[in-house]
Amino acid sequence: MKHAVISNNVIRRLPRYLRKLDELEKQGVSRISSSQLGEILGLTPSQIRQDFSCFGSFGQQGYGYSVTSLKEQISQILGMDRDTRAILVGVGNIGRSLIDKFNFNDWGVTLDAAFDVNPALIGTTFRGVPVKSDKELIPYLNENKVDIAVLTVPREVAKEATQQLLDNGVEAIWNFTNVEIVDPYSKAIVENLHFSDSLLALSYYLSERRDREAEENQ
Amino acid sequence: MKHAVISNNVIRRLPRYLRKLDELEKQGVSRISSSQLGEILGLTPSQIRQDFSCFGSFGQQGYGYSVTSLKEQISQILGMDRDTRAILVGVGNIGRSLIDKFNFNDWGVTLDAAFDVNPALIGTTFRGVPVKSDKELIPYLNENKVDIAVLTVPREVAKEATQQLLDNGVEAIWNFTNVEIVDPYSKAIVENLHFSDSLLALSYYLSERRDREAEENQ
Numbered sequence: 249m250k251h252a253v254i255s256n257n258v259i260r261r262l263p264r265y266l267r268k269l270d271e272l273e274k275q276g277v278s279r280i281s282s283s284q285l286g287e288i289l290g291l292t293p294s295q296i297r298q299d300f301s302c303f304g305s306f307g308q309q310g311y312g313y314s315v316t317s318l319k320e321q322i323s324q325i326l327g328m329d330r331d332t333r334a335i336l337v338g339v340g341n342i343g344r345s346l347i348d349k350f351n352f353n354d355w356g357v358t359l360d361a362a363f364d365v366n367p368a369l370i371g372t373t374f375r376g377v378p379v380k381s382d383k384e385l386i387p388y389l390n391e392n393k394v395d396i397a398v399l400t401v402p403r404e405v406a407k408e409a410t411q412q413l414l415d416n417g418v419e420a421i422w423n424f425t426n427v428e429i430v431d432p433y434s435k436a437i438v439e440n441l442h443f444s445d446s447l448l449a450l451s452y453y454l455s456e457r458r459d460r461e462a463e464e465n466q
Numbered sequence: 467m468k469h470a471v472i473s474n475n476v477i478r479r480l481p482r483y484l485r486k487l488d489e490l491e492k493q494g495v496s497r498i499s500s501s502q503l504g505e506i507l508g509l510t511p512s513q514i515r516q517d518f519s520c521f522g523s524f525g526q527q528g529y530g531y532s533v534t535s536l537k538e539q540i541s542q543i544l545g546m547d548r549d550t551r552a553i554l555v556g557v558g559n560i561g562r563s564l565i566d567k568f569n570f571n572d573w574g575v576t577l578d579a580a581f582d583v584n585p586a587l588i589g590t591t592f593r594g595v596p597v598k599s600d601k602e603l604i605p606y607l608n609e610n611k612v613d614i615a616v617l618t619v620p621r622e623v624a625k626e627a628t629q630q631l632l633d634n635g636v637e638a639i640w641n642f643t644n645v646e647i648v649d650p651y652s653k654a655i656v657e658n659l660h661f662s663d664s665l666l667a668l669s670y671y672l673s674e675r676r677d678r679e680a681e682e683n684q
Binding site for chain 2: 259262263264266267288289290325326327328330332340341342344345346348349350352354355356357395396402419420422426428431432433437439442443444445446447449450451452453454455456457
């Protein structure tokens, strides 16, 4: 499928639509209007219609959208049908949690291998994913298709590990290290899960509410 | 400090500015211009000036911004000076990783206690944080100041745990469960770390690039 260029804001909303459509499909809902979907998600119907029109999906007047076909379209746009192959680098608590609990396959991604420096882990297998030595990383990258590297190493070695991955052909990194691993002009595709940014946003919204309440009570 | 109302987009950028200013301060940089900061962050100088003017900080023509005072202002806006108290519910791999590795204190938050159902964990202490029984949760909430609950329980019990927290006065939840724990009209302040949304965005950007390259090579 040819990709339309879609704005970042829409891209960020697509996974949320997808989750909700999946839920609706499981509940046996086959069609939904933009008003109903808006009600469920806390968005306006026109916002939803605009988002969907970005990738050429238009609900039928009076009939709404087909849940299944909308879900399939969004999955395709997000690249979920592309046999994306991933490795994970750093099998600490976060890495372990992702291997054990996160269903990569649900999102069109296969986690093929994990790498660590710890001899106690090397050679073990978690949920079908073999843990290999960090010394095997470069040969592995040279011999296998690796689309995404999940970076879960300690922050001290984050930049070094990133350089190794990029130098050996990895284009996309899912970064859990809480540090910025590339400069903003890098060609690498990096998706950061900066936990602290998220906590600070929460802290802001809480502070803002308390200030507002304090003012109202004066 | 009275809070100005700041747009969500600016709020989302503030933690990033803060991280960079902290780095600069540690390198001994005392003043920085919007052009220099823009260069480092991949933003335009006018974007930066506009963001900072939202909270009343204006660089001096020819002198730029004081790194330390800008950092302090942003910290205050984000509520980092408010003695925010947190608990963590669910000491699995993710919960454990947060207790062990995430420096809550760096962000003005004190993690006072954790809760779990596992008898093997109850009564232990990780990095100074005591693990208590889930049966102690409600009494704890009634007797202590709890501003933020970090939700790291298995997804199956996410909604039930959320209800318990909200019913007992918690206003803000940092949600790691990958499920939507409240409806969009809830008064609760919820900050989600939806790992799958982040992976899907990465998958999109990678797919989009590959399509573009394939087209260019035709």
